[in-house]
Structure formats: structure tokens, C-alpha cells
Amino acid sequence: MIDRNFIGHEFPPVTVEAEKGRLRFFAKATGSTDPIYSDEEAARKAGYRALPAPPTFLFSLEMDRENPFDFLELLDIDIGKILHGEQLFTYHAPICAGDRITLKSKIADIYDKKGGALEFLVIDTEARNQDGAHVAGMRRSIVVRHG
């Protein structure tokens, strides 16, 4: 059982950069052919300051922390036992190449189902850019398989 005392636990904020090359690589890896995600001129013509980060890229920014699975060590969870349960994004302003995004995450909930055979870990993240603007939020729900 994951220690329920970790509900409310706040992780130290981290700042990561939305890198242009990574955004192009992400577009390629996800089969995107829309030029605004790989061609700076197309992005500017569409009204963006630089290449925009696509809708799910905030999850990848969070993965850019030095040790993105550190919460598993903290909570004593085996990485081989986790599955992604749910994912939610809310959008307030674009994240573009070159932006430095500060992520603040906390454990919103921990609960179990099926008599403890499955445990759920819910992590909320708030993203602010270099100007302090709240650009997006996300909620990630992780399933831990026991047995």
C-alpha cells in the first residue's frame, strides 16, 4: 500500500525549456504533418511567436526533469508495475519554443480499487512561463498494479 500520508505532498518546482529541436522531433515521432509544428515561418504566419508545443507536450516537459520518476522512489513503487490511467490538460496560453516553463506538482490523491489490487496516484501540475503567466495545467492519474 502506498502511504496515504503523501496526499498533499508538494514536489520542488522545476524549470524546463521548450526546445525547438525537441518540438520538431516530437512532431515527427507523433506523425504530425502540420507545418506549424516544425516550420518556424509557418508557425509565425499562424500567429505564434515560435514553434508551438502541441497539446500533449506539457507532459513531455514534465518528463524533462532530471529524474522524472523520482516520485516512484519516494512512494516505493516499482516502475514495471505502473500504467497510465487518465490524463487531463487545461490550456490558458500557448507554450512556444524557447519558453522556460516552471512546473509545480503535488500529489492530489491516492486511492485503491479491487480490494487494493489496483492503487491510483493522482498528480496535479501547474505550468507557468518565464513571465509568470499560468499557461496550462495537467492532472495525471497513474495506476499501480499489485500482484
Place this chain on the structure above:
Amino acid sequence: MTDIRTAEKGAVIGRLTTAPITRHTLALYCGASGDHNPIHVDIDFARAAGMPDVFAHGMLSMAYLGRLLTDLVPQTALRSFSTRFTSITQLGAAITCTAKLLERFKEGGEDRARLELSAVDQNNDVKLLGEAVVAYSN
């Protein structure tokens, strides 16, 4: 493609199908996404964790759904986007993403539409179910 402004409730307003997911797809997504969990790319690790083989990142299919959304509306019109990962996506899966209109409503001083999202494989097995709220102009 049916217009969000005029579509009837329940109408399909967008659909796309991807090429089958290969080990190469997963290796590229592992690097590009920063999700380096070995269970998606290392068969030895996957087997030791009790899985028959590596399997796709749920977020890869969510990115495909994201592509469908940004084909339908400019990304700046996207207000929220959520999915549930209902089953594991296996190698070889060709994912079909579908968006249906659920409702149109006013919120935050603008016209918005709620879309129902699904991602299924070539056998019509549901992999992701979700919802998005987008703004549109009349």
C-alpha cells in the same frame, strides 16, 4: 469534415487513422517525449515485469488525438483535453481517432463545443476515451 458550428449532436466531426505502431515508432516516441520508461522499448524489461512484450505509451495515442483536434480547430482554441486509457495498446495497432460533437454552449464569454473523443485499434478495441472543449467563432 462536418463543421462544429452546424454539426448535429452526436455527429462525427473528424477522424484520422495512423500507420501501425512499430518498435521503431515506440523508440522514436520514447526519445522525443522524454518518457523513458523501459517497459515501452525494452522487451527484456517488459517480460520481467510480467508483460508479454513492450507496448505503446498511452500518451502516443493521446498525441494522435491531439493531432485530430488541431486539424479541427487552431490549437489556441483548445480549452481542455482529457483521456482515460482503457486498455493497453499493442505493437501493430493502427489507431483510429474519432471526434464527435457532444454539445455547444457558452462559457467564459465565448462559444464553445464539447467533443467526445475515442481512439480504437484495427479490431475496434477501445484504447482511449476522452473529451475536449474547444472555442469556435460563429
